[in-house]
Amino acid sequence: MEKIDLKLLKEMKEKGFKELIPYTHMNPTVRYVFWNRLHAMLLLSKECNASKVLDFGCGSGVFLPSLSKNFKEVHGVDIDIQSSEYVKNTLKLKNVKLKKADGKNTGFEDKSFDVVFAADVLEHFSDIDEPVLEIKRILKDNGCLIISGPTENINYKLGRIVFGHKKPEDHFHPIDKIIKVQEKSFTIDKTMTVPFNLPSLLSLFKIIRSHPRSN
Numbered sequence: 001m002e003k004i005d006l007k008l009l010k011e012m013k014e015k016g017f018k019e020l021i022p023y024t025h026m027n028p029t030v031r032y033v034f035w036n037r038l039h040a041m042l043l044l045s046k047e048c049n050a051s052k053v054l055d056f057g058c059g060s061g062v063f064l065p066s067l068s069k070n071f072k073e074v075h076g077v078d079i080d081i082q083s084s085e086y087v088k089n090t091l092k093l094k095n096v097k098l099k100k101a102d103g104k105n106t107g108f109e110d111k112s113f114d115v116v117f118a119a120d121v122l123e124h125f126s127d128i129d130e131p132v133l134e135i136k137r138i139l140k141d142n143g144c145l146i147i148s149g150p151t152e153n154i155n156y157k158l159g160r161i162v163f164g165h166k167k168p169e170d171h172f173h174p175i176d177k178i179i180k181v182q183e184k185s186f187t188i189d190k191t192m193t194v195p196f197n198l199p200s201l202l203s204l205f206k207i208i209r210s211h212p213r214s215n
Contacts, residue, residue, distance in 0.1 A: 006031075054077065056117060116145050120149055
């Protein structure tokens with residue numbers, strides 16, 4: 001896992017880039033949990049035999065250095081790619097291409113990618129079916145979809161209270177709701193939890209690997 005230097009992340013935060021709070025948090029446990037969920041996603045991709053991958057909702061850009069190191073061709077898509085562009089240019093990630101687009105209509109060709117990563121993205125869509133169907137369209141038939149999302153269980157809610165964070169207004173769904181919608185189009189073959197692979201009732205995030213169902 002290629003962690004971005006904390007000094008660079010704080011510099012980006014000062015420049016006004018969004019979604020960096022968990023990675024620059026003063027508490028190292030918070031930073032560990034958020035980096036660990038990306039590490040878990042990367043681990044689940046090892047069996048996917050991939051060369052061309054997509055960071056769906058690349059947002060802050062913190063996952064791009066790891067993807068750049070582990071895959072031949074990396075694409076990122078988001079409605080705001082300024083932070084991702086800063087990461088790409090600063091760290092000279094030459095095999096990374098970024099695209100500004102809505103997750104419901106990415107503009108990529110059918111069956112373009114071996115793996116699609118969606119790290120804490122799908123809970124931001126009020127209608128989950130739309131991005132899930134778009135991901136299925138652009139993912140190869142034998143490809144992997146790897147997602148993570150907050151459990152919104154009692155531990156997650158307690159963590160928000162302890163660290164003084166309110167639930168974002170655009171967190172519409174917990175990961176279990178996302179999984180139910182996803183299963184209409186994908187077959188799940190592996191599940192992990194973060195931190196420490198705790199039982200679902202205690203974990204903060206679930207990470208899911210799945211494959212497109214045949215039509």
